[in-house]
Amino acid sequence: YKLKNADLAAVEDAYSKAAETGMQVLAEEFVEGRELTVGVLDKGEGRGLEAMPIIEIKAPKGDYDFEHKYYSDETVYVCPAEISSEKTKEIQDAVVKAANLVRASGWSRIDVMLREDGSFALLEINTAPGMTPHSLVPLAARTEGISYGELVKLVASGASLKG
Known part of the structure; x- marks a missing residue:
């Protein structure tokens, strides 16, 4: 509820x-506000985790539920989100720090709510986000010039069977 x-x-x-x-x-x-999501990706070369462009999710009446995520064509995804460069950096720094704190690796996605007063809350981390060409991490990758094939290679190259 x-x-x-x-x-x-x-x-x-x-x-x-x-x-x-x-x-x-x-x-x-x-937490009321603008719904955002931020992909986090290890691009290799020892650089560690890096935040991808922020995506704003604009669902009808602010209800990004199962229906609006998977079946409806009414939800709009804005990438990069229309947020100041300062706030973008602040959110991206926070999600990278959070991903590192939970020892996420490879790729993940963190959901964020941006309140009207400019503060924000990290809601959850998805350590195995969708990777279809229509998923959100591939959308962020395309925005920064990484093709779907390149993204899959980056994710696969960082995969490990270590626990």
């Missing part, structure tokens, strides 16, 4: 309904 400006009764109701599934219920802060 997605609750905005909810009172205690609404939270309790949502919790009760979610608990009926018999599964564990997780509640987290609702």
Whole structure:
């Protein structure tokens, strides 16, 4: 359940309904803002992880749900996102730091919410993001001049069976 400006009764109701599934219920802060995602890629040559161009996800009514991600043609992806160069660098530095902190390697993607006041929250890291030609990391790669084939080679060259 997605609750905005909810009172205690609404939270309790949502919790009760979610608990009926018999599964564990997780509640987290609702972060409102512009939805962004940032690919992180090891481009080889010992350079380590680097942030890719930021993508802004513009879904109808701000609902980037399963339907709008996989089936709808209404979602718009803006790459690079229309954000100041200073804020872009700040977000990219934060996602690289986060990826390094969790010891991500090869490639990953981190979702970010950019609040109206300019602050931002890192939401989650996907350490095995989609790699179809229509996925978000390949979109960011194309934006910086890396072809899909080159991207696949970069990801494969960094692959390892080490745990």
